[in-house]
Amino acid sequence: MRAIFPRQALSIAERLRDAGWIAFVALVLGVPMIGLTTVDAGNKLVVHTRLPLLMEFVAACFLGRLALRFSLDKFAQRKIERQAQEARRTVQIPARSTLPLIKWLGWWLLGAALVLPLMFSGNRYVVDTATTVLIYVMLGWGLNVVVGLAGLLDLGYVAFYAVGAYAYALLSTQFGWGFWQSLPVAGGLAAFFGLALGWPTLRLRGDYLAIVTLGFGEIIRIILVNWTELSGGPNGIASIPRPSFFGLPFQAPSDDGVQTFAGFFGLEYSPGQRVIFLYYLILLLALLTNLFVTRMRRLPVGRAWEAIREDEIACKALGINVVTVKLSAFALGAMLGGLAGVFFAARQGFISPESFVFSESATILAIVVLGGMGSQLGVVLASLVLVLLPEIGRDFAEYRMLLFGMAMILIMVWRPGGLLVRREPAIMAPAPMQARP
Amino acid sequence: MNMLEISGVHTHYGHVHALKGVDLVVRSGEIVTLIGANGAGKSTLMMTLFGVPHLSSGRIVFEGEDISGLKAHQISRRGIALVPEGRRIFPRMTVLENLQMGAAMSPAAHFGPDLERMFALFPVLEERLLQRAGTLSGGEQQMLAIARALMARPKLLLLDEPSLGLAPLYIRRVFDIIGELNRDHGMTILLVEQNAHHALRVAHRGLVLQQGKVVLEGNGQELLANPAVRAAYLEADQ
Numbered sequence: 001m002r003a004i005f006p007r008q009a010l011s012i013a014e015r016l017r018d019a020g021w022i023a024f025v026a027l028v029l030g031v032p033m034i035g036l037t038t039v040d041a042g043n044k045l046v047v048h049t050r051l052p053l054l055m056e057f058v059a060a061c062f063l064g065r066l067a068l069r070f071s072l073d074k075f076a077q078r079k080i081e082r083q084a085q086e087a088r089r090t091v092q093i094p095a096r097s098t099l100p101l102i103k104w105l106g107w108w109l110l111g112a113a114l115v116l117p118l119m120f121s122g123n124r125y126v127v128d129t130a131t132t133v134l135i136y137v138m139l140g141w142g143l144n145v146v147v148g149l150a151g152l153l154d155l156g157y158v159a160f161y162a163v164g165a166y167a168y169a170l171l172s173t174q175f176g177w178g179f180w181q182s183l184p185v186a187g188g189l190a191a192f193f194g195l196a197l198g199w200p201t202l203r204l205r206g207d208y209l210a211i212v213t214l215g216f217g218e219i220i221r222i223i224l225v226n227w228t229e230l231s232g233g234p235n236g237i238a239s240i241p242r243p244s245f246f247g248l249p250f251q252a253p254s255d256d257g258v259q260t261f262a263g264f265f266g267l268e269y270s271p272g273q274r275v276i277f278l279y280y281l282i283l284l285l286a287l288l289t290n291l292f293v294t295r296m297r298r299l300p301v302g303r304a305w306e307a308i309r310e311d312e313i314a315c316k317a318l319g320i321n322v323v324t325v326k327l328s329a330f331a332l333g334a335m336l337g338g339l340a341g342v343f344f345a346a347r348q349g350f351i352s353p354e355s356f357v358f359s360e361s362a363t364i365l366a367i368v369v370l371g372g373m374g375s376q377l378g379v380v381l382a383s384l385v386l387v388l389l390p391e392i393g394r395d396f397a398e399y400r401m402l403l404f405g406m407a408m409i410l411i412m413v414w415r416p417g418g419l420l421v422r423r424e425p426a427i428m429a430p431a432p433m434q435a436r437p
Numbered sequence: 438m439n440m441l442e443i444s445g446v447h448t449h450y451g452h453v454h455a456l457k458g459v460d461l462v463v464r465s466g467e468i469v470t471l472i473g474a475n476g477a478g479k480s481t482l483m484m485t486l487f488g489v490p491h492l493s494s495g496r497i498v499f500e501g502e503d504i505s506g507l508k509a510h511q512i513s514r515r516g517i518a519l520v521p522e523g524r525r526i527f528p529r530m531t532v533l534e535n536l537q538m539g540a541a542m543s544p545a546a547h548f549g550p551d552l553e554r555m556f557a558l559f560p561v562l563e564e565r566l567l568q569r570a571g572t573l574s575g576g577e578q579q580m581l582a583i584a585r586a587l588m589a590r591p592k593l594l595l596l597d598e599p600s601l602g603l604a605p606l607y608i609r610r611v612f613d614i615i616g617e618l619n620r621d622h623g624m625t626i627l628l629v630e631q632n633a634h635h636a637l638r639v640a641h642r643g644l645v646l647q648q649g650k651v652v653l654e655g656n657g658q659e660l661l662a663n664p665a666v667r668a669a670y671l672e673a674d675q
Binding site: 306307310314315316317318321322 | 487489510518521525526527529530539541542585586589
C-alpha cells in the first residue's frame, strides 16, 4: 500500500501548525505545573508566577515537536526505502535464529552479575540496586510465563508477590520457620492463588482478562490492609528474620555463643557481608527461575503455552486441554512471583501493603513488554532500564519521572516490539531423532 | 462400516439457528465432500463436531461412541483431527514446533517416523523446518496445517475449506494430496468446500448443505452433473 500511496512530505505550514498545537497543549499543562509555584514566605505559602520559565518550556516543546516530527518522517521514509529494497531481494531467511551478538550479551551479563559484588564490595548502594534489579528480573521472568508465553494479560501479578512475601513473614514471625523451609510453602501458596485467579477467568482473554486480574490484585491488597489480625493492616509486619548462611546468621559477634558467619569463617564482621549474600541469593533464585522456565519451554506444556497464545481454537482441535495448559501457566507464573516475594520480605525485614500496589504490577508488566514478549534476555535488559533509569535520574530531582516517561516513549518508538523482538525457537535440532515432542 | 454418524443435529449461536437437523454418514475409507454457499452452516457443522459450540439436539456417533457431549480435546483424542478454516497455524512458532504441537498427544516414539512421512508428503516443510510458520506462503501454510493434523495419526480427518485463498496451482496440489492420503494411506476424510468443482471430483460422495439442512446427496460425479448444483456452485466458479 505504501508503495502505491507514498506518504506526502508535510509542508512547512503543516509542520508549524502541528508544532503550534503541541505548544498549546504544553501551555495548558504548563500553567499549573510550571507557571505557578508556591513559595514559603515566613509562615504561609505564597503563589508566585514563573512566566519566563513557562515561555521557555513552551518554546522548547514547539521546537522539540518540529525536530521530532522531522526526524520521525525521515525515519519513516528510510524504513519505506529499506522495505522496498528488501522486497526486491529474494534471499532466503537464514534458519539460524539466535544472533551470536545476543547470545554473547547474555553470557557477558551473567559474568558481570557474578563479579559485580566483588568489584563493588565496599559500595553498598551498587549491590543494593543490583539486588533490586534482580528481584525485578525474577518477577519479569515469572510474569513472562503468563503474559509473554501464554499470552494471558495479567495486571494483578503483584498479588502473588504479596502472597509470597506475607506467607514468609507470617511463617517466620509466628511459627519460627526459616527462609529455606518457607520458600516451597510460600511458592505453593502463591501457585494456589494463581489457580484461584485462573479458574474463574478461563474463558476471558485480552482486555477482559486484564480487568479481572487488575481487580484481583486490588482485592489481595485491600484484604492485606483491612485484615489487621492476620497482616497487621497498614502497619505491615516488622522484624522478619533475615536468611542465614546454612544456619550461620549475619550479625556482629556477640558473647551469647551464637556462631556467626563472620566468626565461622574467621572474617572481620561487616554489614556488607549480608548485602552481598542477599545479592547472591537472589542471583541464584533468578538463575534457577531462568533455567526452570527455559526447560519448561522445551517441554510439551511449554510449547502448548505459546500455541495457546497463538491460536486457542487450533489448540483445541489438536487435542490440547486448554484448561490445564492455561492453569499451569497461571500457577507457575504465580509461584515464581511468590518466591520472589519471599526473598523480598527476607531482604527488607519489613513489609506492608504499600509495597504491593498496582504500580508494581504495571512496572513488572512494563518490563515484560519493554523486553519483548517472551524473551528471557529482554526481561533482563528491560529490568536494567526500568530500575536504573530512575536511579540515574535521582540527580534530576523532580524531573526524574518525566525523564523516565520520555525514555520509555523513546524506546517504544524505536523498538515497538520491545528490546528483543526475535523469538528464539525452543528447539533448534532439525534432525527428527533429536527433536522429540 | 460407518465411522461417523451425525443424526438430526441442531446448533444455535445464541438466537441464530445455524444447523436445522443435519444427517450425515461417513464410512470408513471414503472421502465425503460437503458443499454449500457462504452461511449454509458448513463450518458450523465442523465446529459442532468438535463441541465448539455444543449441539442443541441430535447425536454425533464416532466409531460407535456418542461424542456429542465431549469437550474439544477429548473428541480430538478419540482420533478426529481438524484442519481449521483459515489454516490457523501458529505463526510465531517454527514449522517444526507446529508439527510438534500436532503430535502433542501421541507417543514420543511416533514422532520421528511421522515427521519423515510428512517430509515425504510435503517436501517443502523439510526445507522450511526452522522458519517461522507465519513467513510461509499461504499454500505452504495449508500444507503445514494438514501435516500438523496428520501428526496426531487421526482416523478421521476433517478439512474446512482447504483451498480458501490459495493460488490455483496450490489448490490442485491440496486436492491431489487429499486424494493421495485416501488412496495410499486409507485416510477417511470429511471435506467442506466452496470450491465444488475440485472437491466433488476427489470425493466418493457429496452432500449439498443449504440453510442448515442437507438438500442433496449423491456420489461425486452425480452431483457434478446435477443441473441444480451446476447452476448454484459451479457456473459461477468458471
